[in-house]
Amino acid sequence: MARSKQSVVVGVDGSESSVQAALWAAAEAARLAVPAHLVLVNDDPAREDFAKQAVRDIAERCHREYPELTITDEVAVGHPAEELVRRSDTAQLVVVGSRGHGVFRDALLGAISTSVAAHARCPVVVVRGHATVPGPVVVGVDNSPGSRIAVHYAFDAASRRQTDLVAVQALPDAYFTVGAYPAPDRQEIQNRADLHLAEQLSGWCADYPDVTVHREVANQHPVSTLCDAARQAQLLVVGHRGRGGFAGLLLGSVANGVLHHAPCPVAVIRTGAP
Incomplete structure (x- = not known):
């Protein structure tokens, strides 16, 4: 089951849902003793500066929580779901939030999360609900x-x-x-x-x-x-x-x-x- 040299990939977009997904992914990467890689997929060149700052801020927040963990971040170009599915070929795990900055913010589950869970070629975790409860x-x-x-x-x-x-x-x-x-x-x-x-x-x-x-x-x-x-x-x-x-x-x-x-x-x- 282990892919010891591969990372936990988490898709972020600056939303609070994606921040919680990143923190969950960082905790899981620490348990697995693998790096965490944050990816913000930007499909609008005009938002490039915002995208870089957003992914950097989330990475810094994760690093404060898990200072010993290797955390990298990246702004990629393309369609978010397609890019995260492509990354699933080499990831140990892909993590996404349950909602993002989409038009239908009130939907129970974002279209990107659903698509990644359906198509990814490695395990996918959709972070929703109480993400830090110490239960079974x-x-x-x-x-x-x-x-x-x-x-x-x-x-x-x-x-x-x-x-x-x-x-x-x-x-x-x-x-x-x-x-x-x-x-x-x-x-x-x-x-x-x-x-x-x-x-x-x-x-x-x-x-x-x-x-x-x-x-x-x-x-x-x-x-x-x-x-x-x-x-x-x-x-x-x-x-x-x-x-x-x-x-x-x-x-x-x-x-x-x-x-x-x-x-x-x-x-x-x-x-x-x-």
Whole structure:
């Protein structure tokens, strides 16, 4: 999973959301023992001086918080989302804020953040909600390839933070639908689901004995279940796509849903990401 010589890349634009994303990225870079690189992508030559000053100010603020961390900054030219996605080829992690200086500032999630999370070729963290709460790491589990990679990332993140891991699996609503056939025993379903969840986690538990794991199985929609579990979390981890999605979608419905509604930073881990 480690890309030891690569940096944490964070997209900034001078907004308070991007400042919080930069501070979160600096803290994560310090945990990973890699440099942090701040990128402000400017598509207006008339704002060049403002752009340089803005990225420099944010870098200085991060350096005050993490004086031992190597922090570099840059003003790049192009489209912000496209440039950050391009940087994802060589980054260990890309970090963005949930809102920026876009026209639709009241949108739940900025277009740039959504596009980066959908297209980036490395893990992406969208910093939203309470970014500094010292709670657990929460991960969504559904036995899909994306979920298995997300679980690995979540264990690693919990170990680095020396905190607990909450593994959440939502039960299919169909199991509880009233129909012509006898309804299955709810407790039996719960027990089977919890056993299956434990089996999916067992190998990682052995690899990360320092991480205390809590399992949660719920009869709710996955987005609601994950957002509820993340109310006191410091990070929510989801796969880029899980089960039941449409193959043509760039971002799975669960990942897209938690990006819009989660109360804490969200890490989106795509299949094949390190």
